[in-house]
Amino acid sequence: MSKLDRISIKICGESGQGINSIGEVVARALKKSGFYTFGYREYPSLIKGGYASVQIDFSDHPVNASSRETDVLVCFSRVAFHAYLPMLRTGGQVIHTVQMPQLSEEEQQLVIDKKIRIAYVGAYEIAQEIGGRSIMANSVMVGALWQLTGLVFPPLEDVVRGEFSTKPDYIEPNIKCLKKGFDSNLEGLSPLVINFPPDEKRKTDALLTGNHLVSLGAVACGVRAYFAYPMTPSSSILSYMADIYKETGMLVKQLDDEISVAQMAIGAMFMGTRALVATSGGGFDLMTESVTLSAMTETPFVCILAQRPGPATGLPTWTAASDLNLAVYSGHGEFTRLVIALSDSKSAYSVVQKAFDIAEKYQMPVIVLTEKQIAESLFQLDDMEGFFDVKRHLENDDRLKTLVSTDRFKITESGISPRWLPGQADATYVGNSDEHLTDGTLTEDAQTSLAMQSKRLRKLETLLLELPEPELIGPQNAKLTFVGWGSVKNTIDDVIAIWNEQHPKKSINFLHYEYVYPVKVEKLKELIRRKQSLVLLENNAFGQLGGLLTQQTGYLFSDKLLKFDGRPFFIEDVLNYLEGRLGD
Amino acid sequence: MSNCNCHSQSDVHFGDYFSENIYTWCTNCGNYGIAAAVKRALAAQKIAPCQTLLCFDIGCHGNGSDKIGGYRFHGLHGRVIAFACGASVANRKIKVVAFGGDGGTLGEGVGHLIAGIRGNYEVMFVFHNNLNYGLTQGQASATTKVGVKMNSSPDGVTSDPLNAMKFVLSLNPSFAARTFSGDIKHMTETFEAGLKHKGFSFIEVLQSCPTYNHMTPHEWYQERVKDVSEIKNYKSNDLSAALEIADDLEKQIAIGVLYQNLKAIPFMDRQANRVGKKTQLVDEVKNIGVSKLFDAFR
Numbered sequence: 108m109s110k111l112d113r114i115s116i117k118i119c120g121e122s123g124q125g126i127n128s129i130g131e132v133v134a135r136a137l138k139k140s141g142f143y144t145f146g147y148r149e150y151p152s153l154i155k156g157g158y159a160s161v162q163i164d165f166s167d168h169p170v171n172a173s174s175r176e177t178d179v180l181v182c183f184s185r186v187a188f189h190a191y192l193p194m195l196r197t198g199g200q201v202i203h204t205v206q207m208p209q210l211s212e213e214e215q216q217l218v219i220d221k222k223i224r225i226a227y228v229g230a231y232e233i234a235q236e237i238g239g240r241s242i243m244a245n246s247v248m249v250g251a252l253w254q255l256t257g258l259v260f261p262p263l264e265d266v267v268r269g270e271f272s273t274k275p276d277y278i279e280p281n282i283k284c285l286k287k288g289f290d291s292n293l294e295g296l297s298p299l300v301i302n303f304p305p306d307e308k309r310k311t312d313a314l315l316t317g318n319h320l321v322s323l324g325a326v327a328c329g330v331r332a333y334f335a336y337p338m339t340p341s342s343s344i345l346s347y348m349a350d351i352y353k354e355t356g357m358l359v360k361q362l363d364d365e366i367s368v369a370q371m372a373i374g375a376m377f378m379g380t381r382a383l384v385a386t387s388g389g390g391f392d393l394m395t396e397s398v399t400l401s402a403m404t405e406t407p408f409v410c411i412l413a414q415r416p417g418p419a420t421g422l423p424t425w426t427a428a429s430d431l432n433l434a435v436y437s438g439h440g441e442f443t444r445l446v447i448a449l450s451d452s453k454s455a456y457s458v459v460q461k462a463f464d465i466a467e468k469y470q471m472p473v474i475v476l477t478e479k480q481i482a483e484s485l486f487q488l489d490d491m492e493g494f495f496d497v498k499r500h501l502e503n504d505d506r507l508k509t510l511v512s513t514d515r516f517k518i519t520e521s522g523i524s525p526r527w528l529p530g531q532a533d534a535t536y537v538g539n540s541d542e543h544l545t546d547g548t549l550t551e552d553a554q555t556s557l558a559m560q561s562k563r564l565r566k567l568e569t570l571l572l573e574l575p576e577p578e579l580i581g582p583q584n585a586k587l588t589f590v591g592w593g594s595v596k597n598t599i600d601d602v603i604a605i606w607n608e609q610h611p612k613k614s615i616n617f618l619h620y621e622y623v624y625p626v627k628v629e630k631l632k633e634l635i636r637r638k639q640s641l642v643l644l645e646n647n648a649f650g651q652l653g654g655l656l657t658q659q660t661g662y663l664f665s666d667k668l669l670k671f672d673g674r675p676f677f678i679e680d681v682l683n684y685l686e687g688r689l690g691d
Numbered sequence: 692m693s694n695c696n697c698h699s700q701s702d703v704h705f706g707d708y709f710s711e712n713i714y715t716w717c718t719n720c721g722n723y724g725i726a727a728a729v730k731r732a733l734a735a736q737k738i739a740p741c742q743t744l745l746c747f748d749i750g751c752h753g754n755g756s757d758k759i760g761g762y763r764f765h766g767l768h769g770r771v772i773a774f775a776c777g778a779s780v781a782n783r784k785i786k787v788v789a790f791g792g793d794g795g796t797l798g799e800g801v802g803h804l805i806a807g808i809r810g811n812y813e814v815m816f817v818f819h820n821n822l823n824y825g826l827t828q829g830q831a832s833a834t835t836k837v838g839v840k841m842n843s844s845p846d847g848v849t850s851d852p853l854n855a856m857k858f859v860l861s862l863n864p865s866f867a868a869r870t871f872s873g874d875i876k877h878m879t880e881t882f883e884a885g886l887k888h889k890g891f892s893f894i895e896v897l898q899s900c901p902t903y904n905h906m907t908p909h910e911w912y913q914e915r916v917k918d919v920s921e922i923k924n925y926k927s928n929d930l931s932a933a934l935e936i937a938d939d940l941e942k943q944i945a946i947g948v949l950y951q952n953l954k955a956i957p958f959m960d961r962q963a964n965r966v967g968k969k970t971q972l973v974d975e976v977k978n979i980g981v982s983k984l985f986d987a988f989r
Contacts, residue, residue: 313988323984329976332780351984352964358780358972363806367773370766370803374777377764378744378785379692380972382777400767491985497978504693528973529744529762529778530785533697537756537763540749548712548757549765 109605109682112166114299115174116252119160119191120183122151129181129245130161131314132266133252134485137165138312139262141305145170146314146485147675152339152423158187167303168604169487171451171597175677178299181252183245193217200296201225202251204244226293233287239280246281250288257298260289262310312489317481318343320455320491321411325383326351328460329497332358332375332382334368339423340479341385341413365390369397369410377406377538379501379528381463385411388430389420395437398472402442402563404538405516405524407466411459411475413482416673425673426479428593429647434474435624435655443469443522443566446624448476450596452486454621457493468500469566470526476623478646480594480675502527510534512546518558522565567625574622576630581607581616586689588634589681590664591644592620592652598676599644605678606685613689617644620652628659635662642684643667646676692974694784698739705734708760715754721821721872721898721909722752726759728875729788729817732882733761738786746775748791748800751825751900769800776803776812780959782973786886788815794824797833797853804893808862811890812958815882818893820855821900822907829903839906856937856949859893860930865955866892867933868948871916872899873909877946884948890957897944912944919947927951 118129127148134144142165151157162177164170176196182188182203192214195201199221208225210218217223228251230244237243246267253263267285271277322344325333335345345361352359362368368384375382386394391412401408412434416427434446445465449455458475466473502510502525510527515536517524524545527534537547542556550556579588580596581603589599599617607614618631618641634641643653643664648671653664668684670676698707708730716722733743740760747756749768756765762785766774775789796804796818807814824830829842834855838847859867866888870881878896885892897916899909919925922945925932933950959965 311989313985315985315988319988323981326979326984327981329979331972331975332777334777354984355979356964356968356975358959358962358965363802366770367803367806370770370773371777371780373766374746374764374774374779375781375972376777377774378778378781378973379976380781381976382781396767397770400770404764404766491981494978497976499976507693507695528692528782530694530742530782531692532695533741535740535760535762537765539756539765540767541765543757546757547763547765549754 109609111174112605113164113170115162115164115177116179117160117162117177118181119187122153122157122159123155124183125245126159126161132249132270134163134314135266136263138314138487139266139310140258141309143169144487147173148483150424158190171600173677175679181248195223197221199223202228204230224295226296228291234284237280237283239284243281243284246284247288250285251291254289255296312487314485314487316483316485317455317477319347320452321459322347324456324459326355328463330381330383332380334360334362334371334384336362336365336368336390338387338390340415340482341387344385365393369394373397373401373406373408383409385413387413387415388417399438399440400540401472403540405470406538407470408472409462409466411477414478422673426675427646428478431651434476443471443564445473448592448621448623449481450593452488453492456491460495464495469523469570478594507532512536516545518562521569522562571625574627576627577618577620579616580619582614585614585616587615587640588618589642589644590618592623595644595646595676598678598681601678602681626655626659632660645669647671695741697741703734703737703739705730707740710758710760712758714758717902719901722755724872724875725896726755728878728882731879732886735883736886743786744778746771746789748795750792750795752790752792752819769795772803772807775814776807779813782971790817792819793832793834805862807891808864810958811865811955815885815892818895819898820895821898821904823900823903825900825903856895860934860937864893865890865952867950869895869946871897871912873913890955915944916946917943919945
């Protein structure tokens with residue numbers, strides 16, 4: 108078994124107990140103590156009950172994905188206790204608030220086999236003693252956890268003080284709870300062995316979700332209207348955009364359904380501003396007719412499609428990368444579109460900016476895929492990378508004076524025609540969803556229809572010229588190459604670091620597709636020619652990227668590592684595969 | 692954003708909205724009169740073609756989208772109001788007018804009508820009510836009267852009809868008017884009132900359809916319509932009076948501005964973060980620094 112390079116802490120309890128907030132406090136305090144962290148969130152689609160968790164993996168180098176197993180479980184509810192006990196590593200420790208947990212025979216055996224140690228903390232009693240509300244038991248437990256980490260207290264205290272900065276009355280009682288927990292008696296447990304050093308530089312890092320980064324990317328590239336209908340895992344873009352709307356001056360509007368969302372965005376884009384929308388699969392289904400409208404009228408449109416497992420309502424709060432086919436094939440008729448997939452924190456910030464640039468340059472729909480695993484996980488970074496200059500790709504002032512209406516959809520070699528906005532020129536035109544002449548006048552003439560459709564489809568070839576080949580991550584020569592897209596990139600980043608260090612003669616690399624449609628295949632073809640061992644790695648059942656690549660290359664992926672149980676790829680999922688495939 | 696100033700030195704004329712494309716509507720279609728009245732009203736209100744966006748739904752009226760001047764959009768069936776609302780928020784200097792039929796508006800698009808009225812977006816919406824789906828060859832719409840035999844309702848329509856004006860008035864609109872396609876002068880005046888209104892103006896046009904609606908031709912309407920200005924003591928700021936008078940679609944049909952709330956605040960002025968902003972959303976597309984927002988996560 109590969110040796111892991113990190114420590115993992117899981118906070119778990121019922122939905123509604125503040126598990127997410129505790130997770131953030133712990134991540135922030137670990138960061139302030141000088142470590143890299145990654146936060147992974149699981150929760151049910153209900154407001155109270157069930158079981159939810161936040162897992163923080165931390166180390167002295169960037170952490171991009173979670174391990175399946177944890178070293179410490181901090182547990183607030185009976186249901187969560189039983190659900191997550193099996194996720195502990197050998198030697199794992201539990202601190203919990205559950206009165207007299209009844210362990211099944213199987214669980215008792217597990218505790219013996221894995222040498223698990225369990226301690227009860229009377230957090231609710233302690234919170235009551237201090238005169239606090241029961242929610243302050245959370246602070247007691249965080250204090251107890253901190254004792255277990257063996258780290259010094261001040262960074263944690265700082266974070267908790269910051270957390271309650273808008274509710275000053277709550278600060279002192281919470282700090283008291285924190286201290287009580289820190290000094291509590293954790294009988295039978297022993298401090299964690301953290302065998303990697305902290306780094307001062309980490310203290311000023313930022314912790315934010317993929318959806319935060321997408322939102323910041325949108326603000327940065329001049330998005331001035333955001334329309335949405337709530338749907339997990341896209342909803343937190345809407346709430347964050349609303350939280351910052353005074354600062355940004357952006358129009359942020361929750362609408363009545365996803366059809367209105369897409370239509371209002373296309374209306375706003377036709378008029379000439381930048382409008383963004385985001386949804387998940389079901390909402391995108393409702394938008395697909397509008398995607399074709401964007402293509403036919405050559406009006407830019409950018410939609411973030413935040414994936415979760417389907418079909419139908421599926422697993423609303425869990426993760427998947429199963430809507431690539433939806434993004435690529437949705438909508439009637441044949442038209443040019445671009446599909447880009449987010450993966451890491453850098454792409455979350457940069458891709459949306461690129462999406463608007465291409466949507467406006469090519470006057471077509473661009474679909475940006477993200478996943479619950481990216482949208483809601485907590486990433487740590489020292490700064491944002493990938494800032495694009497806004498270019499509008501509109502006619503300049505001199506040209507505006509000489510334009511004629513038939514310039515608007517003029518037949519060109521590149522497929523791209525001049526674009527100007529309502530109010531800019533005397534030369535008016537129709538954005539027509541019917542087939543049309545070069546000024547938008549409706550036509551059903553065969554020859555013209557062929558010419559216009561061909562013009563619009565030529566954008567695909569022009570676009571392919573400017574799209575990059577996929578990136579080969581890791582050593583250029585490796586024993587085995589994974590091929591994938593989306594959040595699996597983050598898992599592979601971590602796996603490459605662990606595996607290649609321990610198995611230098613059996614190293615692996617990763618062919619990462621950010622631009623998934625239209626797809627570039629030269630680099631892949633070269634690997635195929637070299638008879639490189641390729642393994643398709645996707646968070647879906649069909650191997651959807653594999654399907655697209657097969658279409659373009661004729662190559663059939665015989666080796667696939669696919670996962671479609673609503674969970675992301677944990678590092679062990681890939682490490683265990685490698686042990687089986689390349690192990691001694 | 693640079694703006695066209697082609698009309699800065701001259702008045703706007705009816706002819707500025709001329710198009711060389713030839714109409715494709717049936718003889719005696721109500722759309723001819725409506726198109727003429729729209730052009731007249733826009734010219735009378737001095738709105739130049741380059742300063743207007745005319746948005747068309749899919750239906751017979753929509754086939755006129757390329758037979759009139761101005762910036763135009765001819766979108767998807769039922770969706771015109773949502774599209775127009777989106778356009779209107781992006782640049783308030785451009786006059787946005789939307790056109791839709793009884794099929795698309797009260798069928799697939801009814802949610803957009805509700806949202807447009809509730810939000811009070813700055814859109815004039817011309818509701819072409821000819822009591823059927825014309826372009827798909829005469830099927831029943833939500834306003835077709837019960838018992839009438841239509842394409843695909845061989846024994847007559849079985850669902851009760853919707854009184855569109857009463858439905859709209861129940862939503863507390865800021866402007867609701869009715870006119871009919873046989874009277875270009877009345878339509879022009881009504882459209883002018885709608886263009887002047889700040890907010891969502893709903894204008895129902897009782898429209899003849901000589902091909903598929905033989906029940907209510909122009910003559911039928913002509914005998915029954917009565918402008919609210921001729922009704923004693925009628926005040927167009929009284930919503931309950933409007934609801935009452937809108938009910939009759941058989942004997943005496945009220946036309947004119949049935950209801951207007953001059954105090955209603957238009958959509959963009961309701962957005963707390965946009966109050967006092969001098970620029971339009973279309974003017975604001977540029978790189979914006981986000982390091983302060985990012986630093987809040989440190």
